[in-house]
């Protein structure tokens with residue numbers, strides 16, 4: 001499908017979704033959000049795809065929700081249409097591994113979207129922030145919650161209350177991003193990681209993702225119990241048999257996603 005605000009490509013078993021609304025630094029207007037939801041769903045449902053990379057431009061991953069579009073919204077409109085979450089949770093609902101490759105600004109909803117991904121690979125020019133307070137708003141797509149869980153109360157309060165930006169090094173130091181790379185190497189690094197993941201068994205990779213995500217939802221004892229049950233279930237897959245047999249036979253496994 002052709003989109004106006006996204007560029008979508010497939011490379012081997014990896015779907016690359018590039019936000020492309022350069023005139024507004026990839027700010028999320030309704031069209032972009034509808035298209036992104038559609039593209040993420042399509043990738044998740046496509047049997048040829050095993051991992052997804054979400055990226056923006058060198059200047060901006062995304063500068064947040066479109067301020068011009070939402071400036072005059074009334075409370076009743078926001079409430080009744082469940083703005084913005086009704087159309088926002090797709091990234092966090094995606095079951096296949098989803099990597100955010102972030103260069104430039106990831107602000108407001110842009111930072112929230114990156115945090116909905118499974119991990120963030122940042123270019124050295126990346127800047128993260130929740131500047132909503134500077135425009136009389138608060139984060140509305142999970143920013144206060146995910147940031148507090150991922151980087152702790154002190155940093156989350158600092159970021160959300162001051163509205164300041166955090167550079168890539170600070171973001172890596174506090175655990176918001178998994179890796180920093182030079183800007184020119186961002187996509188190669190993200191693709192290398194995505195292809196590595198896509199080379200494993202798809203159901204097993206999905207189980208890993210589901211299990212890690214469980215850590216953010218339930219107490220440790222329940223998370224460990226969940227993990228153990230999922231671990232037991234890997235023995236029902238052909239890919240576990242193949243993976244362990246290949247190890248014993250000193251050869252590469254040939255996973256069948258089964």
Ligand code: HXC
Nearest residue numbers: 023024025027063064065066067068107108109131140141
């Ligand atoms: C609409 C935006 C935009 C946004 C940038 N633009 N951010 N339009 N919504 N969030 C537009 C600008 O108006 C301008 O268009 C063009 O993009 C380039 O931006 P500049 O400001 O000229 O660029 P620069 O000086 O380089 O500054 C970059 C910037 C700044 C620091 C990122 O644009 C900025 O502060 N943007 C707003 C960031 C923000 O507050 N985000 C949070 C939004 S609220 P024109 O046509 O004027 O030249 C939010 C809530 C989320 O995300 C709730 C749930 C999703």
